[in-house]
Amino acid sequence: MKNRAGEFKTNLTGELQYKSYFPRPLPPVPSLELDEETIKMLVNANRSIGILEGYSRQIPNIELFVSMYVRKEALLSSQIEGTQATLDDILDPNIEENTNQNVSDVINYIKASQFAMARLNDLPICNRLIKETHQILMQNVRGSEKNPGEFRNSQNWIGPAGSTLKDARYIPPNVEDMTIAMSDLEKFINEEDDLEPLIKAGLIHYQFETVHPFLDGNGRIGRLLIALYLIDKQIMSHETLYISYFLKRNRIEYYDRLTEVRAKGNYEQWIKFFLQAAYESAKDAIETMEKLIKLHEKNHGIIKGKGKSAKTVIKVFDYLERSPIIDIKKTSQELNLSFNAVSNAVNKLIELGILKQTENVRRSRVFAYEEYLGILRKDT
Structure with a gap:
C-alpha cells in the first residue's frame, strides 16, 4: 500500500x-x-x-x-x-x-x-x-x-x-x-x-x-x-x-x-x-478583544469626565492605543501638538493612573500604558 x-x-x-x-x-x-x-x-x-x-x-x-x-x-x-x-x-x-x-x-x-x-x-x-x-x-x-x-x-x-x-x-x-x-x-x-x-x-x-x-x-x-x-x-x-x-x-x-x-x-x-x-x-x-474594549471604555470615560482639558488628553490617549510606549518629543511630532501640551496631557494621564513612567534608566522619559500592555503581553 x-x-x-x-x-x-x-x-x-x-x-x-x-x-x-x-x-x-x-x-x-x-x-x-x-x-x-x-x-x-x-x-x-x-x-x-x-x-x-x-x-x-x-x-x-x-x-x-x-x-x-x-x-x-x-x-x-x-x-x-x-x-x-x-x-x-x-x-x-x-x-x-x-x-x-x-x-x-x-x-x-x-x-x-x-x-x-x-x-x-x-x-x-x-x-x-x-x-x-x-x-x-x-x-x-x-x-x-x-x-x-x-x-x-x-x-x-x-x-x-x-x-x-x-x-x-x-x-x-x-x-x-x-x-x-x-x-x-x-x-x-x-x-x-x-x-x-x-x-x-x-x-x-x-x-x-x-x-x-x-x-x-x-x-x-x-x-x-x-x-x-x-x-x-x-x-x-x-x-x-x-x-x-x-x-x-x-x-x-x-x-x-x-x-x-x-x-x-x-x-x-x-x-x-x-x-x-x-x-x-x-x-x-x-x-x-473583550478586555481591550472594556479597558478603552473605562479609561475613555475617566478622561471625558475631566471636562475642557480633556481634548488634548483624549488625543494623546488615542495615540497610546496605537503606541502604548511613548516619549513626549516623538508624540508631539506625531500628533502635531506642542511639547508642553503633550507633557501636560502625559502628566494628567499619570495622575489618572492610566500612564506610568517606565523604570528603564536608559530611557528615562519614556511612559507606558501598562494595563493595555499587560493584556497584549499575555503569552509572549
Missing part, C-alpha cells in the same frame, strides 16, 4: 547518498475521512471564528486592534524560530536607534504580513505573491544571504543546529521535486473544490512546511499563509486569527503530527490538531 502523502526518494550515490521527501499533490487520495469528533471540532472552530468576526465588525477601531495583534503574532511567530525579543522591544518609541537583529526579524514579519494582505487586492495566493512576501520578510536580516524572494536552488534539511544531511530530522524535496510540488500547491490553493476552508487551510500549511521551498523563513511564511487564505476566502475580514501561540506552546506535538502525515499518510490526525489550534486561537482573540 503506497503512502498517500508521499514517499522518500534516493538522491546521489555512494557516500553522498541521501533520501529526500517527495509529497503527493493535494487533496489526499483517498480523500479525508472526517469522523464525528473531527466534524464537531470543525463546527466549534467555525463558530468561534464567526464570533470573532462578529466582534471585529463591531469594534470602531478594529484597524488598531489588528495592528497590535499583527505585532504580537509577528513576535510569537519569530520566537518559534528562536528570535529573542519582547513586545516592549517591538513597541519602543525609539525603535530606529534601539533596533537589533532580533527586533528587525519581527519588524520584517509585520511588514511582510501587511504587504501580503495588500497584495491580495492584485494577485491570487500564488507562488509570485509568496516569493514577494518572502523577499520583504528576509530583507537585511539573518538569512538575507539565503536568496530572499527566490525558491531555493540547493537541498535544505531540518534538524538541530550543526546537523548535516546524514543526521537531519527531515529532508524536504530536492530542488526539482520542490519546483513540481510548489506548482501543484499553487493549483490546489486556487482550485474550486468542496473542501471546508479551515480544513483546506490546514492542508495548505502542512504541504508548504513539507515542501520547505526557501532556504530560510519557511515557518513564518507557512503560518502567514493560514491567515492569508482565510481572508482570501472571506472567512475573516481582518487578520484576527493567528495560531502561532498554540504552535509555540505545543511545538513538539506540532512537529510530531507533521511527521506522522509524511510517514503514514495520516492527514486526519493533523487536521484535528489544526482545528484545535484554530478554535483555541479564536477564543483567545475574542478574550483579548
Whole structure:
C-alpha cells in the first residue's frame, strides 16, 4: 500500500547518498475521512471564528486592534524560530536607534504580513505573491544571504543546529521535486473544490512546511499563509486569527503530527490538531478583544469626565492605543501638538493612573500604558 502523502526518494550515490521527501499533490487520495469528533471540532472552530468576526465588525477601531495583534503574532511567530525579543522591544518609541537583529526579524514579519494582505487586492495566493512576501520578510536580516524572494536552488534539511544531511530530522524535496510540488500547491490553493476552508487551510500549511521551498523563513511564511487564505476566502475580514501561540506552546506535538502525515499518510490526525489550534486561537482573540474594549471604555470615560482639558488628553490617549510606549518629543511630532501640551496631557494621564513612567534608566522619559500592555503581553 503506497503512502498517500508521499514517499522518500534516493538522491546521489555512494557516500553522498541521501533520501529526500517527495509529497503527493493535494487533496489526499483517498480523500479525508472526517469522523464525528473531527466534524464537531470543525463546527466549534467555525463558530468561534464567526464570533470573532462578529466582534471585529463591531469594534470602531478594529484597524488598531489588528495592528497590535499583527505585532504580537509577528513576535510569537519569530520566537518559534528562536528570535529573542519582547513586545516592549517591538513597541519602543525609539525603535530606529534601539533596533537589533532580533527586533528587525519581527519588524520584517509585520511588514511582510501587511504587504501580503495588500497584495491580495492584485494577485491570487500564488507562488509570485509568496516569493514577494518572502523577499520583504528576509530583507537585511539573518538569512538575507539565503536568496530572499527566490525558491531555493540547493537541498535544505531540518534538524538541530550543526546537523548535516546524514543526521537531519527531515529532508524536504530536492530542488526539482520542490519546483513540481510548489506548482501543484499553487493549483490546489486556487482550485474550486468542496473542501471546508479551515480544513483546506490546514492542508495548505502542512504541504508548504513539507515542501520547505526557501532556504530560510519557511515557518513564518507557512503560518502567514493560514491567515492569508482565510481572508482570501472571506472567512475573516481582518487578520484576527493567528495560531502561532498554540504552535509555540505545543511545538513538539506540532512537529510530531507533521511527521506522522509524511510517514503514514495520516492527514486526519493533523487536521484535528489544526482545528484545535484554530478554535483555541479564536477564543483567545475574542478574550483579548473583550478586555481591550472594556479597558478603552473605562479609561475613555475617566478622561471625558475631566471636562475642557480633556481634548488634548483624549488625543494623546488615542495615540497610546496605537503606541502604548511613548516619549513626549516623538508624540508631539506625531500628533502635531506642542511639547508642553503633550507633557501636560502625559502628566494628567499619570495622575489618572492610566500612564506610568517606565523604570528603564536608559530611557528615562519614556511612559507606558501598562494595563493595555499587560493584556497584549499575555503569552509572549
